[in-house]
Amino acid sequence: MAGPVVTQAAPRKPRAKPGEGISKEMRELAVERFGELRMEFYLAADESDVGFLPPQSFLPDEAVQKIIDDIYRVSTTNDIASRTTDVPSLSVSQTHRLQSILNLCNSLKSEFTQLRDAKKRKKNVDVQPDFVVVEEQDRNLVIASSLAAGQTLSIAIPS
CATH class of the missing domain: 1.20.1390 (PWI domain)
Incomplete structure (x- = not known):
């Protein structure tokens, strides 16, 4: 009965420096x-x-x-x-x-x-923003998400 077969991984190619990779x-x-x-x-x-x-x-x-x-x-x-x-x-x-x-x-x-x-x-x-300020009243902001249509979030900014 033959013993276990030892394999060796191929050497890895070194990673290119930033700005030197070839696409x-x-x-x-x-x-x-x-x-x-x-x-x-x-x-x-x-x-x-x-x-x-x-x-x-x-x-x-x-x-x-x-x-x-x-x-x-x-x-x-x-x-x-x-x-x-x-x-x-x-x-x-x-x-x-x-x-x-x-x-x-x-x-x-x-x-x-x-x-x-x-x-x-x-x-x-x-790149587009995920959130947009829809309304600003006094110290309250109403923010709408571009990801969830129709949903808004109201944030009160403390003084």
Whole structure:
């Protein structure tokens, strides 16, 4: 009879710092922009370099995901090169491509901040008070709840 099977939980991904999380909407935007950059690399490449290679060979999806996951830790072309060591078209000698990726990362960070700010503004606009002062007489307030239609609460304010 076999002994108990010991399992080990997968390591947890560390939680993003405030203002550095990537939402689904942000990730989709980044993937789209990296796809556009990939095509720029492909179309700008010398035909003898391209041969029959697909555009993905210039910027594979796995490399894009690594860069997006670490976008807030990317601040130099060396940071990008270290995350894409398995991509020959992004070697340290390809400084113009690495610089283009860095520029895109900086642009995306700015766009992510704008998306977060817009979401915060929308959230603040959507907030409606639960209670409204309907009537004020002397030291009495009549308050109506937006949650319970037709119900009011009268409060006497002591002097």
